Amino acid sequence: xxxxxxxxxxxxxxxxxxxxxxxxxxxxxxxxxxxxxxxxxxxxxxxxxxxxxxxxxxxxxxxxxxxxxxxxxxxxxxxxxxxxxxxxxxxxxxxxxxxxxxxxxxxxxxxxxxxxxxxxxxxxxxxxxxxxxxxxxxxxxxxxxxxxxxxxxxxxxxxxxxxxxxxxx
Numbered sequence: 233x234x235x236x237x238x239x240x241x242x243x244x245x246x247x248x249x250x251x252x253x254x255x256x257x258x259x260x261x262x263x264x265x266x267x268x269x270x271x272x273x274x275x276x277x278x279x280x281x282x283x284x285x286x287x288x289x290x291x292x293x294x295x296x297x298x299x300x301x302x303x304x305x306x307x308x309x310x311x312x313x314x315x316x317x318x319x320x321x322x323x324x325x326x327x328x329x330x331x332x333x334x335x336x337x338x339x340x341x342x343x344x345x346x347x348x349x350x351x352x353x354x355x356x357x358x359x360x361x362x363x364x365x366x367x368x369x370x371x372x373x374x375x376x377x378x379x380x381x382x383x384x385x386x387x388x389x390x391x392x393x394x395x396x397x398x399x400x401x
Contacts, residue, residue: 243320243339244292245313250320251292254334258283259383260375261336263347265356268303276357280322280333281345284390288321288332295320328397330390349378 244251258281269278295311302308306325311332312318321332336345350356350368362368367378376384 238341238344240289241339241341241344242291243334243342245316245318245320245338247313247316247318249293249315250295250311250313250318251290252320252334253289253291254281254283254339255287255289256283258334258345259331259386260379261345261348262333263350264352265350265360266303266352267355269352270355270357272300276360277350279336279342279345279347281336283332283334284386285323285330285332288334327390327394330393330397349373 239254239256241254242251243254261279261281263277263279265277270276272278293314296314298310298312300308300310300322302324304325308325309323309329310319311321311323313320318338319335320338321334323329323332336342339345347366350362350366351373352371353362353368354370356362367373375387379387
């Protein structure tokens with residue numbers, strides 16, 4: 233996992249219209265190999281840093297929010313630059329706007345956020361070689377087994393906000 237001394241981290245889209253800053257370490261970083269992420273990213277996987285929305289500061293233009301289907305059937309909202317259309321983060325239906333899944337590749341220094349876990353490896357491309365020492369699971373996982381205690385506590389603090397958002401829908 234990333235050390236806290238690299239934060240804050242800044243990032244944004246290709247044209248630099250949408251800029252943001254991750255103020256703290258994310259809750260967890262997923263490298264997802266599911267077919268939905270492969271299709272959506274146009275690559276072999278998606279690398280997302282889960283972080284509380286209030287820990288992401290918008291520094292530039294407001295992104296467009298695009299409703300997009302998801303494997304769950306509940307959809308996701310993808311924040312895209314209104315000019316160059318690069319996706320900078322997503323909000324999935326489970327946590328709604330409370331948690332952002334920041335696209336690690338949009339960070340100015342993406343090397344600072346390697347994956348904490350590889351998920352849905354049962355559908356990974358066969359030529360992708362997973363690194364030794366990073367947990368990898370065939371589908372999803374029990375967060376209590378993998379997340380650090382600090383991230384679990386932060387998630388616990390979010391649950392009432394998430395429930396309130398779900399009550400609005």
